[in-house]
Amino acid sequence: MSSNTLKEFNTIIKDSSSVDVLFGFCYPSTYRAGMTGLALHIFYTLLNAREDTSCERYFRFDTLSPTLSVESKRPLRNNHVIGFSLTYEEDIIHLIQMLDSGNVPVRAEDRSGEDSIVIVGGPVVTANPEPFVDFVDAFVVGEGDLVIHEIVDCAKSGNSRKEVLTELAELRGVYVPAIPKSKVERNIIHNLDSLDYPVAQIIPNVVEGSRLEPVFGKSFLLEVTRGCGHSCRFCLIGHVCQPRRTRSLNKLKDLVRIGTENTPVEKVSMVGSSLGDLDALEDLVCWTVSQNLGVSVPSLRADSVTESLLKCLVQGGQRTLTIAPETGSPELRRSVGKGLEDSDIECAVETAAQAGYNSLKLYFITGLPGETDDDIKASVDMIVKLSKTSGMRVTASVNPFIPKAQTRWEREAQPPLDELRRKLKIVEKGVKGRSKVTIESLDPRNARIQAALSVGDRSLGPVIQTAAKYGGYGGWRRAEKETGISFLSVANDAERLQNELPWEFLRK
Ligand code: SF4
The missing domain is CATH 3.40.50 (Rossmann fold)
Structure with missing residues (x-):
């Protein structure tokens, strides 16, 4: 269209x-x-x-x-x-x-x-x-x-x-790059309630399932929180969007009331990281459902899931529980800074199955610093176990580690392409033949591009401009050749890992 x-x-x-x-x-x-x-x-x-x-x-x-x-x-x-x-x-x-x-x-x-x-x-x-x-x-x-x-x-x-x-x-x-400053301070709002909020949101008049339909369907987007109170070592949001700020429950209810009067929708999609940390989330979700509105929430931390919250979400039409264990290995999960135990994840999934959920989406990362093959096998074991015990359809999104600027793992290297592919194969092989399990993954080549752009410096300009002429992974290879600039290996360049980082001036 x-x-x-x-x-x-x-x-x-x-x-x-x-x-x-x-x-x-x-x-x-x-x-x-x-x-x-x-x-x-x-x-x-x-x-x-x-x-x-x-x-x-x-x-x-x-x-x-x-x-x-x-x-x-x-x-x-x-x-x-x-x-x-x-x-x-x-x-x-x-x-x-x-x-x-x-x-x-x-x-x-x-x-x-x-x-x-x-x-x-x-x-x-x-x-x-x-x-x-x-x-x-x-x-x-x-x-x-x-x-x-x-x-x-x-x-x-x-x-x-x-x-x-x-x-x-x-x-x-x-x-402004043309007028350099020794220090650029980041703007952070402290009181979310004081911000103007879009209550008449644009909604495309398209049928359900259309490729122009927003990802959460036709819904009113409700920003509940900004930033995250955790700071998992790999996570950009957990580092550059600190601290976590929350709108008050009264303000959120007002926004839902006014927003759904001005936006032709019957559903509210709540937006924010780690929403389950919010004491008032259950109140907000159950109240929204009581207004005859559908409701959806993004990924929840497994240790914040309660039976009554999940029951309200089911009433509001949500049937998929999304959790990000990051890895099946408890030790590696601790090293990531996730602060979740296996029992938290198992308990959340069991509660969701009892509440009426029928599918589970899990997010994992492969190639994390310090990861062994046993850690990957632990992820496979977790996927298989949760699928068996819950009876739910499981989609596991298994994506390569991408070092990001300003995170605690900004100086970590990304494993080579072959290594990332090999690790992914271990996962695919481990769940082979299980009809209720699907594995999704970002192509490791795209992860390579993303990593270079995340931690690179201004010398990459010519290669980026040339790649834009061609598009696709092949375009980046061709751009490397034409400009003579090594791009795809930026994220594991040994020198980069030692030198002063290009974004230091942003965090002084
Ligand atoms: S991974 Fe999730 S919980 Fe961890 S810092 Fe990022 S947004 Fe927060």
Whole structure:
């Protein structure tokens, strides 16, 4: 389906000639993924609430064109500011492709005069923007809803591109590579209740199962918490989105009431990490169900699951329990910092089966620092045991370890490709013939790309730009050859593991 036929509720179309600032909000991947993220709804609402600004959306895939807005077909390059939300490192390729096909100079140094200001935000660049500096005028480091109005004010008041960038560089939480600072402080909101929240969210008018349907279905996204109170050694969110903050129960109920009056949905999807830590979660879920609304929650920590919570979730239509043991080995799980025992996981799954759940999604990581083959076999044993004892259908997502900037494992190497493949095979072989078990995995080659972009530095610019011309894994190999820059081995480069890290200036 293209945006020719795409119908949506709650879109906002303004007369471009009656506003001062045209803002293009871009998601460098599919419409479905972009519409599932809360960032799009937050910025769309905040920006369009301003009388002086018109914000329209662009997606790399699935709409009429990546360079014509969904709302009014406004050409990408007509925007004064183009803002990207970068959720996954490898989407930098799509970001470059969108700029290129929209006739916006790809390299920041080639932009001048009337060219749009290109801004990128999200956890990836909050942790390490350096590999992307060639393509971006300004990065938002930390929580963008705290600084978005100041960014628009700069775009409106600056008399020249240089003046706008100079003003942007002075803002807390904004990093302008052309105007380096010795220190960039991250913006963090302390009181979530005080933030404006999107209560009239855009919903595509598509049938269930359509590829344009958001991942959680047509639902009102309710941000319950931000950040995480844990800090598992590998986890980006657990490190760059600290501390965990929570909306009050009264505020959350108000948002559900007002949100479902203004958004044509019958379901609430709760958003936040480690939601089970929240004392009021059961109250919130059961109250939401009592309002005749469906409800879904993301992955829960196994030690936070209670029978009454799960029963309410079943009443609200949730039938899949999602847990992330990370590994079947209790010792390795301790080393990861997960703080979960086997008994917590077994107990949560048993409780879910009794409450009426019929499927289980488990997340594991292979190639963790210090992992042995016995640890992998322990993961297989856990998958098999949980499938047998619960009788539920089990999907185990087994993904390679990816070292991420600013985590406690930022200096750890990623095992070689062959090793990652071999480890994955142990898992696949271990569950072979079990009809109720499915294994899903990120291709280790993609994990390689993601790792290089996570911990790389600004020398990667040319290889990224060249890879964007070709696409796919083969494109990265070809780009390595053409530029002479080793890219795919960045994450296990021995020197990298010793040197000063490129993102040190972000955590001073
Ligand atoms: S893995 Fe989950 S619990 Fe651990 S830090 Fe990340 S979000 Fe928090």
